[in-house]
Amino acid sequence: MSLIVCKFGGTSVASPERIKKVAQRLVMRKQEGNDVVAVVSAMGKTTDELVGLAAALNSDPPAREMDRLLSTGEQVSMTLLAMAIEARGYKAMSFTGRQAGIETDGTHAKAKIVKVHNERIMEALERGYIPVVAGFQGIDANGDITTLGRGGSDTTAVAVAWGIGADVCEIYSDVDGVYTADPRICPRAKKLDQISYEDMLELSGAGAGVLQMRAVEFARKFDVVIHSRSAFSDVEGTYIKEETDMMEEAVITGIAHDTSEVKVTIRGVPDTSGVAAKVFSALAGNAVSVDMIIQNVSEDGLTDISFTCPGGDLKRAEETLSRVLPDIRAREYVVDRDIAKVSLVGTGMKSSPGVAAKAFSTLGENNINILAISTSPIRLSVVIDSAQVAEAVRCLHSAFGLDSDSVFEETQLSAEEIAAKMNKGR
């Protein structure tokens, strides 16, 4: 008998029919002899609709009101799920973030969990209930409702799992685990049975959307085992946990890609000390998350500086550069939106030299031009033309021995569900 937390995202509870299926699954886990706690997101597009209503009334809504507004989404799904469980003859009780004891700091819209008071959940479990906890929300020291921001519900699930000492935190979604690459562009991708926190974090950071980085970070910090699995099948998914000997076999664990970044090149920059510092401190001051930086060789005392950043930060980046460029006497800046970042990730890279050389030669043999490179001890990222991203992932996947014997067959995902996966919310 285990104590498990089961987290279901918005797609899994988007309609009464789907909520019934979730209830059925929870009851099944209970019948197997487990103690079960559910954590849910808001139904389908509820959060987007609430954001839209708020935007229609106030272009800069007060954070306290916004958090309180958004928190209603999970309060609806949690009560409906509790009702659906009761309809199957099992006892269920819903808990808001407040009642589940999720204490956060006071940073509305992106609050951090500071404590989990587990008393009420434990008491409900002891009385035979399936507690259903609203994801994404907590309460600050003033008693005001806070929300956790993107990835919030996954983080709630991991935090509750930690707070009650669960054996595993099962995160159900529309994908059935973590793959060596995105099966939609790499048909020979393999599902991983397990992956270390470190590799998972690098993959998530490099664009793999299956789990929110923040939840994985929380899980690593507090040693919570995550099981990422499908809401639509009973197949085992991928366990995310401490690195084990078995995991170390492969040099490369997986390949992630990300087409959401843009590249900005500043031309004709005087090659004097302090110029780069001025540019990048101004960008940081305007909340632009600079990813890679490439500085070319100087010619005639002038140089070019390129950097990549999320497409969502581009507007702020352009504002910043328009302001800073005259100051540093640079000529101009140009934006390239058609780029993609492909990243090889693996803890095994630490002890295996030659990964970069092999990656570069593989890409070269396939006529894929590298625009920029960045590395960490367990990751190698290259920026390429976005038109070549699928080809790049496939040839690297083969070259590093990740190919599955069987070609990936299309899953049961609908086009809508794939779109949801591409654009994962909280």
Add this chain to the structure above:
Amino acid sequence: MSLIVCKFGGTSVASPERIKKVAQRLVMRKQEGNDVVAVVSAMGKTTDELVGLAAALNSDPPAREMDRLLSTGEQVSMTLLAMAIEARGYKAMSFTGRQAGIETDGTHAKAKIVKVHNERIMEALERGYIPVVAGFQGIDANGDITTLGRGGSDTTAVAVAWGIGADVCEIYSDVDGVYTADPRICPRAKKLDQISYEDMLELSGAGAGVLQMRAVEFARKFDVVIHSRSAFSDVEGTYIKEETDMMEEAVITGIAHDTSEVKVTIRGVPDTSGVAAKVFSALAGNAVSVDMIIQNVSEDGLTDISFTCPGGDLKRAEETLSRVLPDIRAREYVVDRDIAKVSLVGTGMKSSPGVAAKAFSTLGENNINILAISTSPIRLSVVIDSAQVAEAVRCLHSAFGLDSDSVFEETQLSAEEIAAKMNKGR
């Protein structure tokens, strides 16, 4: 400078555009120098939609979960209204039932307010905020969310007005006050400047839908002045307050009608003692609200007993009669749905004999047959054929000198708004 509570129903906050208008009105009242507290219902049909979702999952949803689910409706509208007020440059802060200090008993779905803790609202007012309070909800001694049932938001508004010692509780709706009769069927109806609690309660009880009886009862008990007025115009509406000398001029204050009742006749009832008691205690035991009772003269030891009850109670009434009739050896029962109740209401009736005689002769002259009669010290009700209800109201309205010099011109109400008025929710 006054302290006022302004309550807006679901129709008034059904869309972002309407919420903006409500915010504009609240700001106007504030600019006039008043301290203002808003109370809101859920947007439009939200509550019905939530009830529908619950019904799809559980035919008998747990009351605690249901109340928590329904309470989200007002939490959405209150935050949106607060945002809309802030967008106009005024400070606003929303309050759930819990935060507004609305303490109730633990009867989920129809909780009774037992106390109003005004501290947080008063503090927000002192700090210059417009507090926006969620109607319809409170919190019980266990800290669980409760809802107040039908008329709940009006009741919240009156309770808050009492709790903070407001000068007036303004209840905004899609009608601009209390009329001597329903203007839709009686074009010479007049709007009343003021009406006593007693008359208002009788009119509401007799079918006038403008205010919920429960809120009026609460207001009478705690002496809260209500101002019933239009959400769509600035015209003064009707004040509901303690009876004053000025009010006593008219014998009849107004005429209400109600087509929602049905008449049930039990035929061939043995005319022995205790039979009626058996029938009506069985009906009461099955939650049938019997309104009027008519017992005919006995013939051959058999008699007929008729009663009226709300159409919504008919199913339970029929169940009860099917069970009880064999027991009392009555022959059968028949149901007449095509009836209407027309009621003359006026505190002045107490000191004016002859009202009944005048009413009966007026109806007789107009060939309107009376099926049943009931009276209270300040009300006379007759049951007639529902096809004649408009004619009955108009001829009585004239006969008792209530006719306005001007014919009522259609208000700016849309068909949708009239439908909403006909079918008032909470």
